[in-house]
Structure formats: structure tokens, C-alpha cells
Amino acid sequence: MRAITLTIQAFGPYRDKQRIDFSSLGEEAIFLITGPTGAGKTTIFDAMCFALYGRASGSDRDQDSMRSHFAQEGESTYVEFLFELRGKLYRIVRMPKQMRRKERGEGWKEEPARAELYITHLDNEKLMATKVKEVNDYIEEVMGLDYDQFRKMIMIPQGEFRKLISENSKEREDILQKIFKTQFYSELTDYLKDQSKTLEKEIEQFQWKIEQEVGKIHWGTEAEVTLEQEEPQKIIDLLGKRMENQNSLIKQEQRQLELLSSSTDKLQTQFHEARHLHEQFTEQQKLLEEKKLLQSQESSMSALQEELKWARQADEVKGFEQQWKDREEERKKAEIDQEAKAQHRIRTEAEFSNIEKEHKELEEKEKKRQDLKKEWEQKEEERNKLTHFLKIESQLTEMTQKLTRSKEQVTALEQELKRLKSERHQLKEISKDERKVTSQMYEVKNEVVHLTKQVKDLKRLAKEWDVLKEMRASYQQFMKDFRQMEKEQKNAKSYYEAALEEIREHHAYTLSFQLENGAPCPVCGNSHHPAPAVQPAQVVSQTRLEQLKQEADEKQKSFQQMQDEAVQVKSKGETQRQLTDTLFEEYKKVVGAMDEASIQSALKQSEQSLNTKRKLSEDLARQAEEMEQSVKKLENIEQREEELNSKIEKAQQEWHTSYQEQTRLQTQKESFQENYSFETTNPQKLKQLTEKAEDSYKEELKKWENVQKRYSKLRDQLQQAKVAEEEGIKYVKQAQEAEEIRKEKFNQTLVQFQFSNVESYQNSLLSKESIEEKQEKIDQYKQQKAIIQERLHSLNEKLADQQKPDLEALHTKWEEEKQKLTKQQQIVNELEMALSQNKQVYATMETLLSEQGDLAQAYYDIAELAQLSRGDNHLRLSLERYVLAAFLDEIIVQANIRLDQMTDHRYQLVRSDALAKRGAQSGLDLEVIDHHTGQKRSVRTLSGGEGFKASLSLALGMADVVQSHAGGVQLDTLFIDEGFGTLDEVSLEQAIDCLRSLQDGNRMLGIISHVPQLKEEIPAKLQIQTGPAGSSVEFVFQ
Incomplete structure (x- = not known):
């Protein structure tokens, strides 16, 4: 990019x-x-x-x-x-x-x-x-x-890559994790851990299932088995032997069951055959009793059949009687209807006579109605003209008031415009110096910012100077102690070496007693001994030698510690000196000399200048704000002037338009006054007169219209009543003739069906339901009688050579045999159920043991991988940290190329291989090799400048490594x-x-x-x- x-x-x-x-x-x-x-x-x-x-x-x-x-x-x-x-x-x-x-x-x-x-x-x-x-x-x-x-x-922002050096191992891991996106390895570790726990739980679950299956085994009362902490496989073997015994026992019990089942079936057949014969004897006795009962009912059935015959003939006559009754009812209804029509015609004639008289009287008042209508129309026209005239007068008054207001508005706007012009002139004079003051204010503000930083830096310089003096004094005392320690270490070392040399000489002297001419020396192997060792003047004891060695080692260890501390103290002092020099160089012209008096003098002068500039800045800011307000106010005034000019022009135009409208309305008013006169100029009074004339006319008109409607209606009703009365008389006569015909036909039918009079006919009448009920009763009697005779004949033939059996004895014998069969069947069922469950347990346990073994093998593999990946190993290095360590090694290689150049081959970054304390994760800690001392130390001990070089080197190395791993990144x-x-x-x-x-x-x-x-x-x-x-x-x- x-x-x-x-x-x-x-x-x-x-x-x-x-x-x-x-x-x-x-x-x-x-x-x-x-x-x-x-x-x-x-x-x-x-x-x-x-x-x-x-x-x-x-x-x-x-x-x-x-x-x-x-x-x-x-x-x-x-x-x-x-x-x-x-x-x-x-x-x-x-x-x-x-x-x-x-x-x-x-x-x-x-x-x-x-x-x-x-x-x-x-x-x-x-x-x-x-x-x-x-x-x-x-x-x-x-x-x-x-x-x-x-x-x-x-982009390497301020301080961002310093974190990669200064942060601890965990935070460095977070930084590298975000850059190289290694969350996958952490997720893989978590996945393996979760899988390990899951498999462990599944194995425990399988063990629980196996225990549950063992509890389901049916050993039986005849089997002698004790299971105390037995292995599952041994339990399966015992269960196999138990199932073989169960199979043999089931076969024996099944043979006994088959014998009982055969004998029970024979007894069941005998009982059912005897019960069937017994039922036939019982049925024969019952039929004989029923036949006797039917014979006793034969006379009543004959009487019922005769009654049913006359009821059927009466039913044939009933239709003619109903026709006669219907005609009689029609005749009575026609007579009543005819009487009502005659009364209606009489009432209608009286009402029509009265309305005819009233109609004639109102017809003669037509001229009066027309006069009332004309008077109403004249009043309505006069009222409309008065309304128009009053509207003109109202508009004229309103327009006169509007002209007055328009004139007052124009005057007020002109006065306001004059005032704003005067104020605008004053504000222009005030705002002339606004740019000059604003520019001066920003210049002073920049000076305040500069002086604020200068005071802050000078205070820091004074503080760092004090720290530097203290560190120099501490360093001098430390070096004095260091030289003393160096002297003590050298003395202790020389004492130990001298004592060691004495012991060696004494040992050589002791060996010289064993030398013989011609015999080889046990040390050098030479057979000639020209200068054997002589007896030393003094010999140090072994205890004293060990004491001197311990003292020399302790002095050497203390000296080494002070030597390391000296490097750190010197490094810190050098860092403090560089920091102080850097601050001094920036303000060298202000301070003059690097001493406390000069620094304090420069600080005091800077603070005085800062206070002076701050006060001046506040004054200028206040002036600038006042001027800015004036400028804004001036802009508002100019805008207001434009608005006022527009409003004055608009108000003048409105006044001219209103004046023309006033003139037009005055002309209309005068024209009305010349052409029209009014009975009254009071609109309310004129309205009352108009409404009175209207009511008079409409009242007379309504009377006439109502009488006309009633006259026409009653005339038509009277004609309709006369016609209806004539038709009613004809219908009554026809109904009387039809009634006589139907009555004669009914009497003829009675004779035809052999009824002596109407009373005998009516006594024979039955309802249709009663006829059907009696006929059904007769049919049932005949049918039942035939069935009983036929069934008795059949049973007499079957039972001619038979005797009635003893059912109770047969049933008792059969029940006893059934109980034996049921008990035997229960024994077989229990044995088969136990065997079936044992088979199921056997198969389930074999499957569970096999699956548990597979899971156990998988668990051992996964658990070991999870333990290694989460850092539970001798290196205390997780899988993700191992990958990040590889990336960090690549970064360090690239970073050292530039760090070597920038530090003149002094420093080299390395990844620490030391194990972290208290079980923490390792592998991402950084150290630096100082080739001047040949020692490794933490990168946190680097000074500010050295730390920047290391940070910059790591940043550039990071860019190279990420670019090489991210294919296509440019x-x-x-x-x-x-x-x-x-x-x-x-x-x-x-x-x-x-x-x-x-x-x-x-x-x-x-x-x-x-x-x-x-x-x-x-x-x-x-x-x-x-x-x-x-x-x-x-x-x-x-």
C-alpha cells in the first residue's frame, strides 16, 4: 500500500x-x-x-x-x-x-x-x-x-511498541495474539480440555450403567452366587452359566405345563357340552309354560280383532264427516265477514260527508292564500337587500380602522430604522480593531502554551538534576564499597590458594617416602627421582582449608552481586544523565549553565513571564470576546435594517390597497341609500315580520293540502267498501249451498258402512296410533304362538332319549384343573422372563464394556494432549505460546539486524528460556545481551534511548515477519x-x-x-x- x-x-x-x-x-x-x-x-x-x-x-x-x-x-x-x-x-x-x-x-x-x-x-x-x-x-x-x-x-504511534518490551509475558502474549491471530491454538487447547472432561464423565457414566445392569440380573433362589467387588467380566461369565441352567429348568416346567393344558382342555369340552344340554331342558320347560299362557289369551284376542274391524270402517266414514264440518265453518266465517263489511261502509259514508263539506269551504279561500304568499316574498326580498347594505357599512368601518393602523405601523418602522442606523455607525467604529486584537490574542496564547511547557520541563529538569546528584553521591559511596569488597575478595582468594598449595606440598612430601630407585613414581611414572619433595615449614588442616574455601566463595559471590549491581547502578546513572542532558539541551539558552542556581533562576523567570502572559492573554481574550459580540451584533443590525426596509415597503403597499377598497365601499353605500328605502333598518325586527308572513301563508296552505288528501282518500275508501259488501253477500250464499251438499253425503256414508246412527259411528272411532297398536298386538300374538309350537316340536325330538346333567360337579372339577394350569404357566413365565432379562443384561454389559474400553483409550490420548497443550509440561509452555514463541524468535532475528546497527554491536535481543516463578506460563519473556559485559539482563533495564532503539527494531522486525507470513501483503x-x-x-x-x-x-x-x-x-x-x-x-x- x-x-x-x-x-x-x-x-x-x-x-x-x-x-x-x-x-x-x-x-x-x-x-x-x-x-x-x-x-x-x-x-x-x-x-x-x-x-x-x-x-x-x-x-x-x-x-x-x-x-x-x-x-x-x-x-x-x-x-x-x-x-x-x-x-x-x-x-x-x-x-x-x-x-x-x-x-x-x-x-x-x-x-x-x-x-x-x-x-x-x-x-x-x-x-x-x-x-x-x-x-x-x-x-x-x-x-x-x-x-x-x-x-x-x-503506523507506530507514541509508546505503542514500547509495550512489547516493557509489558509482562501475559500482556506480551495478548499483543502477539492479536497481530498473528493465534486464537485458534488457544481454542484448540480449550477444546482438548473439554473433550478430556467429557470423555472422563462418559467413562464414569458407563461404569454407572454397568452397575445398574448387574442389579437387574435374576440369579434365582436355587442359585448360590455371591458378588463382592467382582470384575464385570467375571460377572458376565457367571451370568452365562446361570442362563444355561435356566434353559434346562424351563424345558422341564414346559413339559409339565403341556400335560396340564391337555387335561384342562378335555374337562372344558365336557363341561360345555353338558351345559348346552342343560340349557335345552330348561328351554323346553319355559316354552311349555309360555304355550299355556297364550292359550288363556285366545278369547280376548278375538274381541280385540272385532273392535279393530269397526274402527277401520269408522275411519272410512271420518273423511266425509270432516268435509261437512269444514264447509260449515266456512259458512259461519263468511257471515261474520259480511257483517263487518256492512258496518265499515256505513262509517266511511259518514266521514266522507263531513270532509266533502270542509273541502268546499277551503276551496273558496284560494285568493286569500295567494295574497299571503305575495306579502311573504316581498318581506324576504327587503330583508336580503338590508343584509347587503349592512355588510357594506361594516366593511367600510373595518377598512377605515385598517388605514389608521397601517399609517401608525409605517411611522413606527421608520423611527426604528433611524435608531438602528445610528447604532450601526457606533458598532462599526468599535469593531475596526477586532482582527488586530484577535491576532494578538492567539500570539499570546501560543506564548502561554510555550511558557507552560517550558515551566513544566524546567521543573522536571530541576527534579531530574536533584535525582542525578543523589545518584552520583550514591554511586561514589557504592564504588568505595565496591573497591573494598574487591580487595576483600582478592585477599580471601589468595589465602585459600596459599593454604591449598601448602597441602599439595605436604602431600608430595608424604608420597616421597614411597619412592624407590628403579621403581616407577605413582604420579609421573618415572623410575628416576632426582628431586623428591622436602618437608614444608607449616601445614594447614583440612577443616581450616574448607573454612577458607567457604570464605573465598562467599566473598566471590558477594563481589559478583556487587559487580552486577554496579552495572545496573552505572546504567541507571547513565540513563539519568542522558535524560538530564536532553532536558538541558532543549533549554540551554534559557538556563545557561548546568547547576542548581541557574536552573532555579531560569524557572523563576519563566514562571514570572508565564503569569504576565496569562494575564495579558485573559485581557486580550476578554477584548476579543467583546469585539466578537459587537461584530455579531452589527451583523444582526444590518440584517434587521434590511428586514425593516422590506416591512416599510410592504406596509405602504397595504395602506394604498386599503385606501382604494375604502373608496369603492363608500360609493356602494351611497348608491344603496339613493335607490332603496326600508320599513325598518333593524335586521332583527325585519326578520320577525318576514317570518310572521311566512308562517301565515304556510299555515293556510297546509290546511288546504291536508283537506285535499283526506277528501281523495275517503272517496276511494267509500267506493271500495261498497264493492266489498256486494261480494260478501254473494260468498255467504255459496257457502250455505256447499254445506248442505256435504252434510247429505255424510249421512249416505253412514248407511253404507252399516252404522245405525251418528252415535254408534262416533263410539267406533279410534286414532290411527290406536289402530296400529291393536293390530300389532294381534300380529305378535299369532307370531309368538307359531314360534313356540315349532320350537317345542324340535326340542321334544332332541331330548326324547336324554337325561338332565349335573353341571355343578363338572364345573368344580374343571376349575380345579384350571388353577393347576395357571400356577404352572406362572412358573414358566417367571422363568422365561428372568432368562430374557438376563440375556438382555448379558448383551448390554458386553456392549458397555466394549464401548468403555474404546472410550478409555481415547481418554488417555486426549487427556495427555490436553495436559501438554495447556502448558502442564517441563517447559511450562502452552501450545499457543509455543507458536507465539516461534513468531517472536523470527521477529527477534529481524530486529537484531537493525538493533546491532543502531547500538554499534553492543545489544542483542534474545527470548528468555528461564522458567517463570509460581507456576506461571513461560516462553515469551525478553532479555538483552550486553556484549560490553557479556551478561544477560531484562529489557526493562534499558534506558530511554536504548529502549526506543529496541522498540523501533522490534517494530520493523514485526512488519517484516508479518509481511512474510501474510501472503500478498504489500x-x-x-x-x-x-x-x-x-x-x-x-x-x-x-x-x-x-x-x-x-x-x-x-x-x-x-x-x-x-x-x-x-x-x-x-x-x-x-x-x-x-x-x-x-x-x-x-x-x-x-
Whole structure:
């Protein structure tokens, strides 16, 4: 990825639109980003990272703080980034979440974050994504890096990579885990641990199941088995033998069951045959009794049959009687109806006579009704004209009042306009110096910021100077003690060596007694002994020798500890000296000399200057605020003047329009007064007169209309009543004739069916249900009689040679045999059920044992893997840490290439192989080899400058390793934020040479720093300047 252009607006300290063209660097691959503190140097990184991933570059920056405080209400915050990757141009436009004033109404609304991604290929730009998540996903895909990897490899913010050196092993693991995405190995470890626990639980569950199956075994009362802590396999063998015994026993019991079943079936057959014969004897006796009963009912059945005969004949006559009764009823109803019609005709004639008289009287009053109608219409017309006249008068009065108000409004607006012109003139005089005061205020504010930093740094210089003096005094005392310890260690060593030499001489003297001429020496093997050892003057005892050795070892150990401590004390002193010198160099012109008096004097003068500038800044800020208020008020007044001029013009136009309308209405009023006169000008009174005339007319009209309706209606009703009466008389006569015919027909039918009179006929009548019931009774009697005779005949033939059996004795014998069979069947069932369950238990236990064995083998493998992967091994190294350690080794190899160059071959980073204390995880701790002392020590002991070199080396090594592992990742741009101020001149030159080597391969490198030497060494600078309206940025080339 190579940056081409970056455009920002209302972002951080940049209010106005800024466009940074990285392509203008040309052959200059390294450029310096310079500017005052807080001007917005790191914001350039933030904007680039925000454009790509929607987040700032540093861990202490968030999206909500991106909008510039200098931005006006209508200005949008956005970032546009154009970069080249693998021959394609990518352009991203991204806007953070921000508040905007509502277009309608008052208040603010929140605009959500937005993002757009374009790709240019062969001069054709194509929109690829418009949603924030889509853009983020697309960028991660084409870059091959996520947000954490990008900011660790391309952007190195202040202090971010120092964490990789200073943090403990666990936090270093978290950092490397995010970069190399090794969570998979941690998840694999957790998976193996969970699988191990799961398998262990499953094995326990299988054991429980086996115990449950053992409890289900039926050993039987005849089997003698004792199971005390027996193995499952032995229990299965015993169960197999038990099932063989059960099979034999079942066969014996089944043979006995078959014999009992055969004898029971024979007794059952005998009993059923006897019971059937007994039932036939019982049935024969019952039928004889029923036959006797039917013979006793024969006379009553004959009488019932005769009654049924006359009832059927009466039923034939009943239809003719009903026809006669129906005609009689019709005749009576016709006579009643005829009487009602005659009475209705009489009443209608009387009512019509009265309405005919009233109709004639009202018909003669037609002229009076027309006169009343005309009077009503005249009153209505007069009322309408009066309403129109009064409306004109009202409009005229209202228009006169409106003219008066318009004139007063114009006068008031002209007076207000005159006052505003006077006030505007005064405010213009006040606001002339507004820009001058504002510029002076920002200059003083910058001085206050500079002096505040200067006072803070001088206080720190004074504090660090005191620390340095204390460390120098401590160092002198320490070196005095160290030299004394060195002397004591040398003396103890020489005492021990001298005593050891004495013992050796004494030992040689002792051996010389064993030497013989011609015999080989036991030490050198020579047969000649020209100079045997002589007796020493004094010999040290073995106890004293061991005491001297212990004293020499203790002194050597103490001396070694003080020697290590001396290196650390010297290193800390050197670090403190470098820190103090760095602070002094920045304010050398202010302080003058490096002593306490000069530092305190410079601090006092700086504090006095700061207080003076702060007071001046506050005064200027107050003046600027007052002037700013005046400017705003002046703008409001000018706007108000425009509004007043517009209102005066509008008011004058309204007055002219109203005057014309007043003239028109006055003319209409005068015309009405000339042409019309009114009985009264009181609208209410005239309304009452009109309504009275209307009511009189409508009342007479309503009377006439009602009489007309009643006259027509009664006339028609009278005609209808006369016609109905005539038709009724005819219908009565016809009904009487029909009744006589039907009565004669009924009498003839009685004679025909042999009824002597009407009374005998009526006594014979029965309902249809009674006839059917009696007929059914007769039929049932006949049918039952025939059935009994037929069944008795059949039974008499069958039982002619038979005797009645003894059922109770047969049934008792059969029941006894059945009980024996049931008991035997129960024995067989229980044996078969026990055998079936034992077979099922046998098969289940074999399956459970087999599966338990497979699980146990799997558990042993998984448990061992889980134990190794979680770091429960002699190295205390988990699987994930093992992988991370491999990545860290690669990073260290690449980092040492640059660290070796920047430290003049002094330091070399190594990964510690020491085991962590108290059971903690190991494998990711860092140490540094100091080739000046040949000793290893923790990277935390490095000074500020040394720590920066190590951090920078690790950062560059990290970028190389990640790029080599992430296939297709192309890193052509790198940014470094601060840290060079902790380096001396030689180290700085070494660091610059190291960074220049990164230019190989057309890589672009941007550096943020305040170090003067970098400004001289690097010709291309991205210059950032501050001002009252925010910061601005541009490239400057020396």
C-alpha cells in the first residue's frame, strides 16, 4: 500500500480543507512531519487510519473526538484517502458520526457514519461499496491486514511498541495474539480440555450403567452366587452359566405345563357340552309354560280383532264427516265477514260527508292564500337587500380602522430604522480593531502554551538534576564499597590458594617416602627421582582449608552481586544523565549553565513571564470576546435594517390597497341609500315580520293540502267498501249451498258402512296410533304362538332319549384343573422372563464394556494432549505460546539486524528460556545481551534511548515477519511517531542510517519528531502551522 493523496476537512485541529499530495515527494522516500505540539501531526496518521478502518491510529483516540472544534455548523467532517495497491488505485471517502443542525425547525440531529469505496483501473473509477461494514470488510480483504495489524506494522504511534518490551509475558502474549491471530491454538487447547472432561464423565457414566445392569440380573433362589467387588467380566461369565441352567429348568416346567393344558382342555369340552344340554331342558320347560299362557289369551284376542274391524270402517266414514264440518265453518266465517263489511261502509259514508263539506269551504279561500304568499316574498326580498347594505357599512368601518393602523405601523418602522442606523455607525467604529486584537490574542496564547511547557520541563529538569546528584553521591559511596569488597575478595582468594598449595606440598612430601630407585613414581611414572619433595615449614588442616574455601566463595559471590549491581547502578546513572542532558539541551539558552542556581533562576523567570502572559492573554481574550459580540451584533443590525426596509415597503403597499377598497365601499353605500328605502333598518325586527308572513301563508296552505288528501282518500275508501259488501253477500250464499251438499253425503256414508246412527259411528272411532297398536298386538300374538309350537316340536325330538346333567360337579372339577394350569404357566413365565432379562443384561454389559474400553483409550490420548497443550509440561509452555514463541524468535532475528546497527554491536535481543516463578506460563519473556559485559539482563533495564532503539527494531522486525507470513501483503508506507528525542547524536545517526536502508524497494517513510538534527538530515518536510482558525499543512523541500 502506497499513499498518494490525503484530503481532510473539519478533522481534528484542521478546520479548512487540507490536501496532502504524497506523490510530490518524488525521489525523497523519507520525510519529516514537523510542527508545534498539538498542531496535528499525529492527526495525519489518525485520518489515514480512519479512512481505511473507521478508527484512529492510537489506542487512546476514539471516533467521537475526531470533529474539529474550529468547524462551523454547516461544515461537514470527512476524510478522503487515495492510495495505490498492486497496480490499482483505491479511493475512500469516510465521514464520522456528527451532529448537524436541522434543516427545518430548531435543534440538532445526529448524522450516522458513512463510507464510500471507489476503485480506478485503466482510468475507469467504479463504486464498490457504500456501507460502513462493506467498506471495512473490503479493505481488510484487499489489504490482507486487519486494524490491529495495520497500526502495528505501518503506523507506530507514541509508546505503542514500547509495550512489547516493557509489558509482562501475559500482556506480551495478548499483543502477539492479536497481530498473528493465534486464537485458534488457544481454542484448540480449550477444546482438548473439554473433550478430556467429557470423555472422563462418559467413562464414569458407563461404569454407572454397568452397575445398574448387574442389579437387574435374576440369579434365582436355587442359585448360590455371591458378588463382592467382582470384575464385570467375571460377572458376565457367571451370568452365562446361570442362563444355561435356566434353559434346562424351563424345558422341564414346559413339559409339565403341556400335560396340564391337555387335561384342562378335555374337562372344558365336557363341561360345555353338558351345559348346552342343560340349557335345552330348561328351554323346553319355559316354552311349555309360555304355550299355556297364550292359550288363556285366545278369547280376548278375538274381541280385540272385532273392535279393530269397526274402527277401520269408522275411519272410512271420518273423511266425509270432516268435509261437512269444514264447509260449515266456512259458512259461519263468511257471515261474520259480511257483517263487518256492512258496518265499515256505513262509517266511511259518514266521514266522507263531513270532509266533502270542509273541502268546499277551503276551496273558496284560494285568493286569500295567494295574497299571503305575495306579502311573504316581498318581506324576504327587503330583508336580503338590508343584509347587503349592512355588510357594506361594516366593511367600510373595518377598512377605515385598517388605514389608521397601517399609517401608525409605517411611522413606527421608520423611527426604528433611524435608531438602528445610528447604532450601526457606533458598532462599526468599535469593531475596526477586532482582527488586530484577535491576532494578538492567539500570539499570546501560543506564548502561554510555550511558557507552560517550558515551566513544566524546567521543573522536571530541576527534579531530574536533584535525582542525578543523589545518584552520583550514591554511586561514589557504592564504588568505595565496591573497591573494598574487591580487595576483600582478592585477599580471601589468595589465602585459600596459599593454604591449598601448602597441602599439595605436604602431600608430595608424604608420597616421597614411597619412592624407590628403579621403581616407577605413582604420579609421573618415572623410575628416576632426582628431586623428591622436602618437608614444608607449616601445614594447614583440612577443616581450616574448607573454612577458607567457604570464605573465598562467599566473598566471590558477594563481589559478583556487587559487580552486577554496579552495572545496573552505572546504567541507571547513565540513563539519568542522558535524560538530564536532553532536558538541558532543549533549554540551554534559557538556563545557561548546568547547576542548581541557574536552573532555579531560569524557572523563576519563566514562571514570572508565564503569569504576565496569562494575564495579558485573559485581557486580550476578554477584548476579543467583546469585539466578537459587537461584530455579531452589527451583523444582526444590518440584517434587521434590511428586514425593516422590506416591512416599510410592504406596509405602504397595504395602506394604498386599503385606501382604494375604502373608496369603492363608500360609493356602494351611497348608491344603496339613493335607490332603496326600508320599513325598518333593524335586521332583527325585519326578520320577525318576514317570518310572521311566512308562517301565515304556510299555515293556510297546509290546511288546504291536508283537506285535499283526506277528501281523495275517503272517496276511494267509500267506493271500495261498497264493492266489498256486494261480494260478501254473494260468498255467504255459496257457502250455505256447499254445506248442505256435504252434510247429505255424510249421512249416505253412514248407511253404507252399516252404522245405525251418528252415535254408534262416533263410539267406533279410534286414532290411527290406536289402530296400529291393536293390530300389532294381534300380529305378535299369532307370531309368538307359531314360534313356540315349532320350537317345542324340535326340542321334544332332541331330548326324547336324554337325561338332565349335573353341571355343578363338572364345573368344580374343571376349575380345579384350571388353577393347576395357571400356577404352572406362572412358573414358566417367571422363568422365561428372568432368562430374557438376563440375556438382555448379558448383551448390554458386553456392549458397555466394549464401548468403555474404546472410550478409555481415547481418554488417555486426549487427556495427555490436553495436559501438554495447556502448558502442564517441563517447559511450562502452552501450545499457543509455543507458536507465539516461534513468531517472536523470527521477529527477534529481524530486529537484531537493525538493533546491532543502531547500538554499534553492543545489544542483542534474545527470548528468555528461564522458567517463570509460581507456576506461571513461560516462553515469551525478553532479555538483552550486553556484549560490553557479556551478561544477560531484562529489557526493562534499558534506558530511554536504548529502549526506543529496541522498540523501533522490534517494530520493523514485526512488519517484516508479518509481511512474510501474510501472503500478498504489500507494505510500501511506514510512519513513526516520536521517540528520537531520547537518542544521543551517535545513536540518532545510527537510527537514521537504519531507516534509510528501508528505502530499498521504493518504500516511503514518514517520521514525527522535534529533534533539530533530523530537520537538518531530512530535506523533505510536511510542515504543519497553527492559527486562530485551526491548523494547515503543506510539503516543504530544502
